[in-house]
Amino acid sequence: MDFALTESQAILQDTMRDFAHQRLLPRYREWDRRAEFPAELWPRLGELGVFGMRVSEVHGGSDLSYLDAGLAIEQIARGDFNLCYGILNACFAGDLLSRFASPALCETWLRPLSAGRAVLCVALTEPHCGSDAAAIRTHAMPKGDGYVINGEKSAITLLMAGNAAIVFAKTAPELGAKGVSAFLVPLDLPGLTRTAYQDMGARAIKRGSLFLDNVYVPRTAMIGPENAGFTQVMQTFDYTRALIGLMCLGAAEQTLEETVEYVKGRKAFGAPVSKNQGVSFPLAEAKARLEMLRWLCYRTLWLRDQGLAHTVEAALCKAEGPALCADIIRDCLVLHGHYGYTQDYPVEQRYRDVLGQIIADGTPQIMKMIIAREMLGREFA
Ligand SMILES: Cc1cc2nc3c(=O)[nH]c(=O)nc-3n(C[C@H](O)[C@H](O)[C@H](O)COP(=O)(O)OP(=O)(O)OC[C@H]3O[C@@H](n4cnc5c(N)ncnc54)[C@H](O)[C@@H]3O)c2cc1C
Numbered sequence: 001m002d003f004a005l006t007e008s009q010a011i012l013q014d015t016m017r018d019f020a021h022q023r024l025l026p027r028y029r030e031w032d033r034r035a036e037f038p039a040e041l042w043p044r045l046g047e048l049g050v051f052g053m054r055v056s057e058v059h060g061g062s063d064l065s066y067l068d069a070g071l072a073i074e075q076i077a078r079g080d081f082n083l084c085y086g087i088l089n090a091c092f093a094g095d096l097l098s099r100f101a102s103p104a105l106c107e108t109w110l111r112p113l114s115a116g117r118a119v120l121c122v123a124l125t126e127p128h129c130g131s132d133a134a135a136i137r138t139h140a141m142p143k144g145d146g147y148v149i150n151g152e153k154s155a156i157t158l159l160m161a162g163n164a165a166i167v168f169a170k171t172a173p174e175l176g177a178k179g180v181s182a183f184l185v186p187l188d189l190p191g192l193t194r195t196a197y198q199d200m201g202a203r204a205i206k207r208g209s210l211f212l213d214n215v216y217v218p219r220t221a222m223i224g225p226e227n228a229g230f231t232q233v234m235q236t237f238d239y240t241r242a243l244i245g246l247m248c249l250g251a252a253e254q255t256l257e258e259t260v261e262y263v264k265g266r267k268a269f270g271a272p273v274s275k276n277q278g279v280s281f282p283l284a285e286a287k288a289r290l291e292m293l294r295w296l297c298y299r300t301l302w303l304r305d306q307g308l309a310h311t312v313e314a315a316l317c318k319a320e321g322p323a324l325c326a327d328i329i330r331d332c333l334v335l336h337g338h339y340g341y342t343q344d345y346p347v348e349q350r351y352r353d354v355l356g357q358i359i360a361d362g363t364p365q366i367m368k369m370i371i372a373r374e375m376l377g378r379e380f381a
Pocket of ligand 1: 124125128129154202359360361363366
């Protein structure tokens with residue numbers, strides 16, 4: 001067992017931490033207040049390499065390990081949690097396309113994705129179903145040398161800034177989860193309508209819903225074989241769930257460090273408030289819990305790098321990580337007193353931002369179903 005980072009991993013971590021601290025953190029609150037997609041940062045992040053981490057060098061990426069991508073997203077989240085949605089989507093799309101898509105589709109999309117010139121979204125959820133993803137109603141009917149897609153997708157991260165979406169649709173509705181296929185759908189095709197959401201947090205990344213009315217895509221838009229979409233998405237969630245754990249961890253770690261400084265400087269009853277165990281113990285407990293979360297997430301990604309089973313570990317990261325980090329950030333908010341409730345400090349925004357990740361990519365309840373099924377066996381769970 002070796003817990004040491006390699007030299008290149010340590011350099012990656014330092015580079016990302018410095019960039020996040022110097023370039024992202026100072027403007028984190030500004031994007032939220034303006035509820036504006038930070039378009040100017042996208043090519044800059046592309047140059048930094050964060051969108052191409054799961055893309056091969058042939059297509060302009062850096063083909064880093066799963067763990068490396070986790071190390072990077074943790075550090076970026078310290079500067080701007082919301083930009084991590086872009087990394088998350090790029091890792092999802094990069095991994096999915098690299099593993100399952102045709103060379104032509106990879107050639108068209110992976111280079112712009114890596115460079116930060118194209119934003120790709122994931123469109124699985126529908127107005128009537130999220131947790132029960134196999135119940136989607138969007139369908140793709142064969143027509144000529146392609147398919148006509150009809151349906152409605154909801155809750156799509158980065159939709160309003162997106163250039164294309166990976167749309168999951170039924171190609172054999174009678175087969176349930178085994179009848180779902182994935183399509184790469186450019187968002188400028190006729191028949192598409194986008195509507196923006198007004199979210200409580202992550203306001204800069206512009207979630208929205210997508211209406212598909214007789215949208216024609218060629219056969220070449222399909223990612224992998226017909227009816228393999230559900231398996232593909234579930235395998236890719238095993239990756240992104242660990243990344244989400246680390247993204248929330250980064251935001252909580254940054255908040256914890258800021259809170260340590262705050263409570264050392266703030267005085268009450270003639271002494272720094274940090275002198276009270278009621279203040280210092282929650283900080284110590286947060287440190288312990290974040291350390292546990294970190295190693296759970298790192299190990300999950302390491303298992304994926306080794307090609308070993310990690311579905312349950314990924315569900316553990318997602319079941320506990322975001323909720324734990326939200327609790328820690330809320331405690332830190334209280335330790336800032338009334339200032340924590342103002343927009344003068346980033347803590348209130350981090351709390352709003354992190355909450356969304358408790359729900360995205362599968363709620364804690366659904367994660368616990370996966371874990372319990374493994375512990376008890378399908379027959380008893
Ligand atoms: C910030 C954010 C970003 C997102 N980004 C995307 C995206 O990019 N693309 C995309 O496709 N989707 C996205 N989503 C949607 C997300 O994946 C779904 O919201 C999530 O899977 C839950 O589905 P739902 O909202 O339909 O809740 P429902 O499935 O309706 O569930 C409602 C509640 O019931 C609980 N529940 C449901 N079934 C069970 C059960 N069997 N046992 C116990 N409890 C149960 C759930 O845990 C939840 O608390 C995003 C969501 C958020 C908040």
